[in-house]
Amino acid sequence: MDYKSDVPNFFRDTFPYSLPPLVHLEAEPVALARPERIWITDTTFRDGQQSRAPYAVREIVRLFELLARLGGPRGMIRQSEFFLYTRKDREAVERCQELALPFPEITGWIRATMADYALVRAAGLRETGILCSISDYHIFKKLGSTREKVVAGYLEVVDAALADGVVPRVHIEDSTRADIPGVVVPFVRDLMERGRQAGIQVKLRYPDTMGVGIADPHAALPRGIPRLSQALRAAGVPSEALEYHGQNDLGAIVPNAVAAWLYGTSANNGTLLGIGERSGNTPIEALVFWLVGLTGETHGMDLTAITEIADYYRAIGETVDQRLPFVGDNFNVTRAGIHADGMIKDEEIYNPFDTTRLLNRPPGVAITDKSGAAGLLMWMQKHRPAQAAGLDKRDARILRVLDLVMREYDDGRVIAIADEEVHAMVDEAFAAVGVC
Numbered sequence: 001m002d003y004k005s006d007v008p009n010f011f012r013d014t015f016p017y018s019l020p021p022l023v024h025l026e027a028e029p030v031a032l033a034r035p036e037r038i039w040i041t042d043t044t045f046r047d048g049q050q051s052r053a054p055y056a057v058r059e060i061v062r063l064f065e066l067l068a069r070l071g072g073p074r075g076m077i078r079q080s081e082f083f084l085y086t087r088k089d090r091e092a093v094e095r096c097q098e099l100a101l102p103f104p105e106i107t108g109w110i111r112a113t114m115a116d117y118a119l120v121r122a123a124g125l126r127e128t129g130i131l132c133s134i135s136d137y138h139i140f141k142k143l144g145s146t147r148e149k150v151v152a153g154y155l156e157v158v159d160a161a162l163a164d165g166v167v168p169r170v171h172i173e174d175s176t177r178a179d180i181p182g183v184v185v186p187f188v189r190d191l192m193e194r195g196r197q198a199g200i201q202v203k204l205r206y207p208d209t210m211g212v213g214i215a216d217p218h219a220a221l222p223r224g225i226p227r228l229s230q231a232l233r234a235a236g237v238p239s240e241a242l243e244y245h246g247q248n249d250l251g252a253i254v255p256n257a258v259a260a261w262l263y264g265t266s267a268n269n270g271t272l273l274g275i276g277e278r279s280g281n282t283p284i285e286a287l288v289f290w291l292v293g294l295t296g297e298t299h300g301m302d303l304t305a306i307t308e309i310a311d312y313y314r315a316i317g318e319t320v321d322q323r324l325p326f327v328g329d330n331f332n333v334t335r336a337g338i339h340a341d342g343m344i345k346d347e348e349i350y351n352p353f354d355t356t357r358l359l360n361r362p363p364g365v366a367i368t369d370k371s372g373a374a375g376l377l378m379w380m381q382k383h384r385p386a387q388a389a390g391l392d393k394r395d396a397r398i399l400r401v402l403d404l405v406m407r408e409y410d411d412g413r414v415i416a417i418a419d420e421e422v423h424a425m426v427d428e429a430f431a432a433v434g435v436c
Contacts, residue, residue, distance in 0.1 A: 004148045008136035009179045014223065021212045021223065021250070029217035030226035033264040035239035038294065040287045041269045042067055042080040043245070045092065046109045046129075047281055048271035049083065052318070059316055060092040061099070063272065066309045068101045070284075072300035075103030076291065077284065078267070081129050084108050084119040093123055107169065112157045120166060127167040129205065130157055134184055135174035147183050155190060162198040169203040169243070175228065176208045180221045185235045192236040203241045205269065206232060208256060211249030211279065215259035225256045226263035233264045243267035248279035257282045258290050272309055273320065273327055285309075285326040304360040326359065333364040335416070337372025340365050341393070344378050367417040369409035373398050376405070379422060387430065400429035 014022050044067070045060055055063070064080065071077025082096075083089040096106055108128035110116035120128045132154040133139065139150050154170070161168040170191055178184050188204060195202035206228060217226040225244070232242055244260035244267070246253045257268050268291075274283035285306045292298055310320055310327035322329040332355045334340050342349035347363050356362045365371060365378045373393035380388035380398075391398060404425040405417060417425075 004146075005182065006146045006148075008140040009182065010136060011177065011222065015177060015212075023214065023223075024220040025216070025218040026220050026224075026227070027218075030224070030230050030263055031217075032262055033230070033233070033239075034262050034294070035264060035266045037240070038261050038266050038268070038291060039075070040071070040077045040284060040291065041243060041267050042077055042104055042271065042284060043109075043269055043281065044080065044271045044275070044284075046081045046083055047245075047277060048275045051277045051280070052275060054088070055092075056316075057088060057092045057095055061095050062312060063309065064096045064104075065099065065101075066305050066312065067104055067272070067284075068099075069302050070288065070305035070309070071103050072298075072302060073102070074300045075105075076288075076299045076301050077104050079107050079127070080104035081107045081109045084110065084116075084123055090123065093125075110157075112154045114157060114160065117157050117160055120161070121164065125166065127169060127203075128161065129169045129171050130154070130161070131171050131173055132187075133173040134187065135178040135209075136183075137177055138174050139183075151183070151187050151190075154187075155194070158191065158194060158202065162194060162200055162202075165200070167200055167203060168195075169205055171205045171207055171245070173207050174209040175206040176213045176222050176225075177210060178222055180228065180231050185231065188232060188235040188237060201238070201241050203243060204232060204237045205243040205245050205267075207245040208247055211247035211251075211253065213246065213252065213256040213259075215252060215255035217259075217263070225259040229260055229263040229265050239264050239266045241266075243269055245269040246282040247277065248274065248281070251279075253280070253282050254286050254290070257287060258294075261290075261294060273313060273318075273324065275318075283325075289326065303358045307359050307361055330366075331355075332361060333366050334375070334378075335366045335368050335370055337370060337374045340371060340378040341374035344374060344381070344393075367405060367422050369406060369413075371405070373402050376401050376422075379419075380426065383419060383423070384426060387426070397430050400432065401425050404429060 014024060049055060067077055082093050093106060108120045108125045110128055111131050139145060139147055143150055158168045191202045212223055213225045214223045215225055221227050242265045244265045246256050260268060268287050270282035270284040270287050272284050274280040306326055313320055320327055325331060332351060339350045343363060351363050365375045367379055376398050377393045
């Protein structure tokens with residue numbers, strides 16, 4: 001296979017279609033190559049908006065403000081990309097530009113056509129993403145063309161951007177199902193050379209479009225994220241111009257994103273709450289915590305903005321999965337009595353980090369038939385601290401509340417007891433022994 005081949009390569013030994021994608025490993029692992037600096041980029045208003053009802057302009061503006069606060073003054077969320085197609089798209093760009101925030105930088109996203117590029121010119125943007133589908137699945141099956149023809153079309157748009165002094169961020173769509181040595185590497189080398197001649201660093205985003213990437217350093221091309229990162233850097237892309245974009249189809253999205261950082265990619269692209277096509281994109285809130293974990297500092301990011309972002313989504317009618325890390329209602333809430341017992345002694349036993357300080361989310365407990373006396377005591381320490389002072393889980397009043405709880409489940413209840421109901425049970429039990 002080569003760059004100009006008119007014979008597609010669908011890697012049927014890896015993607016048989018009649019089975020899930022198959023794993024192939026190399027004997028030698030890829031060496032760690034974490035860049036000196038890593039950061040996050042945002043596609044909430046582009047890829048994220050492809051999987052839900054379109055945001056209202058005011059919603060985009062508010063979320064953009066919260067993104068800026070989350071990323072902090074050092075721009076750890078460095079850029080945010082926008083559609084440019086409709087009047088509403090362009091109004092959203094203009095309203096966010098009016099905020100004059102230093103970060104995230106507003107960038108565009110277009111298909112690789114000159115008609116689309118005219119929208120970038122009209123918006124006066126300094127950088128734009130350009131969709132350049134690169135796997136033979138896309139080149140031959142979707143576009144009905146050949147490698148040579150589609151690449152020539154891509155380069156025409158890239159050249160136009162370079163001539164205008166606009167930074168092209170080339171999205172090699174479906175890179176994890178593409179012929180890396182046969183088409184990706186030659187195309188990338190052409191891009192880097194054109195940028196060198198224009199005096200502009202062309203950027204490269206490598207999307208794992210179908211979520212088939214593998215984080216293990218032994219994983220073979222094209223699926224291995226470490227090996228793919230290495231191949232792109234070897235083709236001339238510096239780490240600071242390299243960006244990973246993940247999808248969650250096979251449930252490996254966060255490990256793949258972390259692997260991209262560890263093996264040579266500076267930028268990781270995601271969306272708020274992971275909202276994106278099909279199973280979603282890399283959640284920005286997860287990227288934030290992994291960035292802190294990898295670098296050992298918050299870099300001025302305001303992590304409490306994550307909780308406000310989730311609350312805002314709920315306010316505009318978005319369903320936030322209660323099991324989502326960092327933002328779901330159940331994130332740091334226990335239902336198990338044995339866990340609550342540990343939390344009472346020291347919340348660090350069952351809390352991975354200080355969720356109160358970092359997220360403004362104290363650990364909580366949901367009252368069920370599994371909560372036990374320890375769960376009720378923990379609930380009271382949060383909701384009725386004055387009455388909980390000095391109590392332990394063996395106190396007769398706690399046991400009296402527990403009896404009321406268990407009667408509910410003996411009578412057939414299957415859902416957790418709401419806080420308002422627990423308050424009433426506490427009032428009843430405490431009043432029965434003369435304590436209010």
